[in-house]
Amino acid sequence: MVPMDNPAVAQVFENIGKLLEVQGDSPFKIRAYQRVAREIDHLPGDINTLAAQDKLRTIPGVGEEIEKKIRELLATGRLNFYQRLLQELPGGLVEMMEVPGLGPKMAARMWKELGVTTLPELEAALQDGRVAALPRMGAKTAENLLHQLEALRGRKAERVPLGEARPVAEAIVAALSRASGARNVTAAGSIRRWRDTVGDIDILATADDPQSVTDAFVGLPEVAEVLSHGPQRASIRLKSGLQVDLLLKPHASYASLLQHFTGSREHNILLRERAQHMGLSMGEYGLTEAATGKLETFLTEEALYQRLGLQYIPPELREGGDEVLRAECGRIPRLVELPDLRGDLHAHTEWSDGHTTIEAMAEAARARGYQYLAITDHSAGLGIARGLAPERLREQLKIIRELNQSYAGSFRILTGSEVDIRADGTLDFPDDLLAELDVVVASVHSAMGQDLVKMTDRVLRAMANPHMDIFGHPTTRLIGQRDPIQLDIEAVFQAALATHTALEVNASPSRLDLKDAHVRRAVELGIPLAISTDAHHPDQLAQMPYGVATARRGWAEPSHVLNTGPLQELLAFLGRA
Ligand code: DGT
Ligand code: CA
Ligand code: CA
Ligand code: ZN
Numbered sequence: 001m002v003p004m005d006n007p008a009v010a011q012v013f014e015n016i017g018k019l020l021e022v023q024g025d026s027p028f029k030i031r032a033y034q035r036v037a038r039e040i041d042h043l044p045g046d047i048n049t050l051a052a053q054d055k056l057r058t059i060p061g062v063g064e065e066i067e068k069k070i071r072e073l074l075a076t077g078r079l080n081f082y083q084r085l086l087q088e089l090p091g092g093l094v095e096m097m098e099v100p101g102l103g104p105k106m107a108a109r110m111w112k113e114l115g116v117t118t119l120p121e122l123e124a125a126l127q128d129g130r131v132a133a134l135p136r137m138g139a140k141t142a143e144n145l146l147h148q149l150e151a152l153r154g155r156k157a158e159r160v161p162l163g164e165a166r167p168v169a170e171a172i173v174a175a176l177s178r179a180s181g182a183r184n185v186t187a188a189g190s191i192r193r194w195r196d197t198v199g200d201i202d203i204l205a206t207a208d209d210p211q212s213v214t215d216a217f218v219g220l221p222e223v224a225e226v227l228s229h230g231p232q233r234a235s236i237r238l239k240s241g242l243q244v245d246l247l248l249k250p251h252a253s254y255a256s257l258l259q260h261f262t263g264s265r266e267h268n269i270l271l272r273e274r275a276q277h278m279g280l281s282m283g284e285y286g287l288t289e290a291a292t293g294k295l296e297t298f299l300t301e302e303a304l305y306q307r308l309g310l311q312y313i314p315p316e317l318r319e320g321g322d323e324v325l326r327a328e329c330g331r332i333p334r335l336v337e338l339p340d341l342r343g344d345l346h347a348h349t350e351w352s353d354g355h356t357t358i359e360a361m362a363e364a365a366r367a368r369g370y371q372y373l374a375i376t377d378h379s380a381g382l383g384i385a386r387g388l389a390p391e392r393l394r395e396q397l398k399i400i401r402e403l404n405q406s407y408a409g410s411f412r413i414l415t416g417s418e419v420d421i422r423a424d425g426t427l428d429f430p431d432d433l434l435a436e437l438d439v440v441v442a443s444v445h446s447a448m449g450q451d452l453v454k455m456t457d458r459v460l461r462a463m464a465n466p467h468m469d470i471f472g473h474p475t476t477r478l479i480g481q482r483d484p485i486q487l488d489i490e491a492v493f494q495a496a497l498a499t500h501t502a503l504e505v506n507a508s509p510s511r512l513d514l515k516d517a518h519v520r521r522a523v524e525l526g527i528p529l530a531i532s533t534d535a536h537h538p539d540q541l542a543q544m545p546y547g548v549a550t551a552r553r554g555w556a557e558p559s560h561v562l563n564t565g566p567l568q569e570l571l572a573f574l575g576r577a
Helices: 006-023 025-043 048-053 064-076 080-088 104-114 119-127 139-156 162-178 210-218 252-260 265-277 300-309 321-328 358-367 392-409 431-436 452-462 490-500 515-523 538-553 567-573
Strands: 181-189 199-206 222-231 235-237 243-249 280-284 288-289 372-375 412-420 439-444 500-507 529-532
Touching: 006 025, 006 064, 006 080, 006 104, 025 064, 119 139, 162 181, 162 199, 162 210, 162 243, 181 243, 181 252, 181 392, 199 252, 210 222, 210 235, 243 252, 252 265, 252 300, 265 280, 265 321, 321 358, 358 372, 358 392, 358 538, 392 412, 392 431, 412 431, 439 515, 452 490, 490 500, 490 515, 500 538, 515 529, 515 538
Parallel strands: 199 243, 372 412, 412 439, 500 529
Antiparallel strands: 181 199, 222 235, 235 243, 280 288
């Protein structure tokens, strides 16, 4: 059994409170359970530790009865009292009460007055007016509940940002690689394709004894629930809610398994059709000749694509668009790769909202083998706390020039700013100061609610300023948290061409902005791109692969990317050579 954590225990007590309320139990008892749920949720330490130290009673509100219940839960993962309640009441009520605004009292009415006890029944009753017709309910309440129900469903179907899922996948790959007998443990699916969000994590491996690997998998400490567990495949749900699928095959099938499980589904369908035309059937084991039933296996994905008469297609391009057609006639370009990058053009220090010194950031960049790093602290504008006033920026320029002397040409800190694009489209520093900087990244950080026309005018006005070199994180989206600003992106592309402004591919995993589809359009138009980390800490310079992958998903080649060039070429673009 997997030990329960604080939120899981708190949830049980919270549900007990709700179910007792549905039953009409005493308010005193109901409040006691609600209080305990809250206290457990806010505990500073692990409740399992408290139990081991015999200190459960130090939690406010926990007396003898509740302590016994907590112990039962922690020891067995179940609580008989709770199971009995669940059996006495309709099973869907707990789920119904997850709809914001639908408390126990209302749930009880739905059940007793309408016979509604599940989410789908609730949705139907909200839609056909039965809820609205209940005494003391009304159309407005029903309408609001329907809205909340739909929002809840949306949240449950939500995809997870790549930046959250990828480290989890890497940790599981590392853990499984240590498990006996597993080879070729690899994260596949949308993670390997570097899609900006993922539905679930897919991991594959090869093994002589697959059962021992699936056993290790379902026994991982982060597992909250085992969804399925067979000898060759298993699915788990982690405590974070993420689902992870594992698929195993014999060693010889590795390349086919990798190809199959990387997807995308649409890409695989295109390949399968192609194989069929060649008299082959394509599967996780390999290619089977339809006429003879003979199985062909492959050592590498390259060999598999070659057998299908195709140029190799990198995972980032496998989305079922035109990549197969292009591969057929050798038109998959050499996409940009991490080692192509010679520097980073967007970084912050403690001078604004970064966490360390200019020197520390520069050292980290040098250690990565870069030739240059642009220090682009924020301007003093409205959007950002601790932005630099013009005098402070001038001070910083002096310090950077001195530092550069010490590198004697082996490395260069580029002076710069991430200057705010004000609500009216003017930049937050005077032109004469901007003219002194090597790199001017300009970004929107305030008045993000402007309508499409206002925002687009604002950005175009900024781009018309000859000092603006790079448009930083152009849509300002935060994946899963903040929608992009309203912006006519095609107008921005045209302006970028006209004003020779580069567009940033911000590599911060929470941004990935421009996104893949926008990169592809920019590449088609020949707009220069800057792949930048926006690092606020030396460690964040290591997030560059997210930006590179996003650029690759947009078919970017080294020549499309400003910071793949040597310093002199870059300076020429910036008008500083
Ligand atoms: P996700 O999880 O929504 O971010 O996207 P994927 O691409 O990771 O999709 P997932 O997890 O459902 O499946 C992983 C891969 O397995 C998928 O990219 C291709 C392969 N696959 C799964 N189901 C099918 C299928 O029904 N047909 C084909 N051709 N391939 C499939
Ligand atoms: Ca997946
Ligand atoms: Ca999956
Ligand atoms: Zn910014």
